Structure formats: structure tokens, C-alpha cells
Amino acid sequence: MDEKEPLEVKDKLLAVGEKLFAQKGLAGVSIRELSQEAGTNSALVSYHFGGKEGLYAAILEAQFVPVGLLLDSVIGVKATPTEKIIQYARSVALLHGKMPYLTRYLTGELVNPSRFFEPVIRKYIQRIYMFLTNTFREGIESGEFRRDLDPSSAALALAGMMNFYFIARPISRHFLPGGDEQNERYVLEVVKIFLDGVREHAGEQEVSSHCSSRDSGSRSSGL
Amino acid sequence: MDEKEPLEVKDKLLAVGEKLFAQKGLAGVSIRELSQEAGTNSALVSYHFGGKEGLYAAILEAQFVPVGLLLDSVIGVKATPTEKIIQYARSVALLHGKMPYLTRYLTGELVNPSRFFEPVIRKYIQRIYMFLTNTFREGIESGEFRRDLDPSSAALALAGMMNFYFIARPISRHFLPGGDEQNERYVLEVVKIFLDGVREHAGEQEVSSHCSSRDSGSRSSGL
DNA sequence: GTCTATATTGCGATAGAC
């Protein structure tokens, strides 16, 4: 399965396509450009993948396999809702670190859906939505989250903060330092904002120390 | 300037292009499809706009004119940082209500930039970023926001919550009711989350009543 | 300003040699 050869033509096409489709979208890339960048010829795209769309579909599916694994690892763990949210946010950041084009495929398909959005991507979105809203409902019942919190809105808000950061990464590099530490820093800030809020609360520094009902340490130490 | 005729060909092309480019992106639309949908022929695209890209550029610029107006209306108003953030969020939601394709152009250009991203869009992003980070710095100095808040991260987080909601609107309609009231509801929830946090704070219902240092009423009444 | 007709280029896919 994984022989020693540096890169098979098939894998080379997958690697080149991953980059080019992420940058220009499905319609913006030709099989000629694709095969030229891969050091081969356009006939091989049809031979290995049955055409340009077949290559795109293969790449799209591969992008979302790790998303499924992430969900498997985070759904149904024994932890408080707060801890689950923290773990989710950290896992997502880690995943985007390893899959630098994932955001572009997800967002690109949301904005300009190809015919592969429904069969490939919808189920992952559904799973993420269910995980988040269920976790929020659980937290509302347990008293960790306020009773008037709308789980759907909260899910969209959290997903938005996480995703948009990576969408904007190419531009935000101009005013934010790059690198993984920056990602980690942003995640910490997002979790803090999301769980505790922006406001300085009544004349104290450590907000959570007396305003939160319990396990206030988990915010700083649990991360 | 605005005669009575229902739609000039030029305006018809702008209207049709606004929809099609938003749905499929610049590369995904042909001038044939464009002109056919507009009830004319492809030669008129070149005549009026100098080509497909010219039409796209005209549409892109028109999309962002209201963004500039929004920024003019929100920058430099006399209000507390908290009020500015609330007003900003509400204005953005209102704008997206009036410009249903704005999100797609913004996000589409972020994910797959055309050659018009730099000359057309960058300056608006810069202005939004400056407005938000300045407002956060102001709020930190005034004591409204916590001292360790990172203005850049907070700006990305808020922009992410607002934008992603509209990016995901076509999909979220499947589990959220549609319509403007839903937008309003989401904005309220986002502002609440962003300003106060998700957590139920120590054995009380109205979080802000004793945990925040002042003007606790503005959160519920000011909206 | 708007149309038809067309020039030219580039596209995706395939046939067939090796």
C-alpha cells in the first residue's frame, strides 16, 4: 500500500489538486494546469479519476475523513459540557493546523456548492450541529449555561468564530503573527469569550473566581 | 438617471450577474449563461463592461459601497464601546438583510480571491478591523472590557460570528426558521454571548445585575 | 444600443501507440 516511491502519479495529482482546487475552486482549475503542475499529462486525470470532477470528489472526501474522526473522538466522551466545548475547540484548531486547506473546501462548498456538497459534506455539518446543540442543551440542564441560551444560535456562533479565523488567516497574517502559537492563542481567547464573556465583571480580576458556580479553575487550567 | 423603463439591458446584466456570480463564482459563470438569463446576447457584456471580468468588477464594487456607508455611520459616533459593538452588530445584520449576496462575495473572495480582491475589498476589511480593534482598546481602557482581552482576536471572533451566520444561512434554514426575526434573534444572542458570556453566573438569573460594574441595563434595554 | 455571425482560443475527454 505505501511503497517507497516518492510520489505515484495518482498521489501527485491528489496533492497538486488539493492545493489548486483550494486556491481557485473547481471551475477555476483546468486539467491541463493540474497535470502540468504535477509533471504529467491531462489524460492521466481521466485514467485515474474518471475526469476532473472525479479528482475533485476524491480530494473533497479525503479532506473530511479527519473531520469524522474528530467527531468520533469528541462525541460521547464522559465530560462536562464546558469541558466538551473546550476540547472541541482545541481539536478543531489542531485539525486545521494539520489540514491547511480544509477551511477553504468547507467554506467554498458552503458559498458555491458543487454537486458534491450534498453527498459528501452535509452529513458532517449535521453531526457537528447535533454535537454542539446537544452539548449546549446538556449544559443548560446542568446549570452550567444560562437557561435562555439558544442552542442553535450558540452552535452557529461558536462554529463561526472557529471557522472564520481560518478563513481569514491569509489576510489576518498582515496584522497578526503567524504560526501555531497564534492559533493556540486565538482558541484560548475564543473559549474565554464564549464561556465567560467580554465584560470586566464587578471590580475583580479573575472573573470566574466568584461569578461562576463551580469548577472555575477548568477555564485556565483545563486548557 | 433613473428613467421609468423597467430595466435597461445594462442594469439587467448587473442584476443577473449579481445572482449568478454569487452562486457559482467568477469562473463558474459564462457570459452565454449570463446574457441568456438576462434575455440578451453575450456581445452586450463586452459592450457595456468590456468583458466578463469588467462586469464582475462592477458588481463587486457595488456590493461594497453600502459597507463603506455603514462604516461611515458607525465610526466616530459618540457612544460607549459596548454601545458601539451593539450598534455595529445590528447594522451588519441589517445590511445583510438588504444585500443578500454580500456574504458570498466577501467570503468567496477571501477563500478564492480574484484579481479584484486587493484593489476593491482589502480597504474595507482594513477599516472594519481598525474600527473593531480601536473600540476594544477603548473599552479596555475604560474598564468595560477585561484588561487581558486581545483586540485582534476579539475582532476576528465577532466578525466570525456575524459572517458565518450568513454564510451558513442556506444550510441553517433546515433547522432554524428563516426570516428577518431569526436574524434579529441571532444578533441578540451573539451580542449577549460576546458581551456577557455563556455561563450562568453564581446562583442568579440576571447575570449582569451584580457582576458587571455598571450600565447593566444597556444589554437588555439598549437593544 | 442591440443584434447575428464568426474568429480564436482553450476546455475536457478519448483513441491508440508504447
Added chain:
DNA sequence: GTCTATCGCAATATAGAC
């Protein structure tokens, strides 16, 4: 499995009649 060569078609843009 990979290549060259090519087919058929759709792309943008333009010329010229009205």
C-alpha cells in the same frame, strides 16, 4: 500505467449590419 495526438465543443471577444 503513461504518453502523444486529436476530436468535439464551449469559452470570450470582436466585426459589422441594423
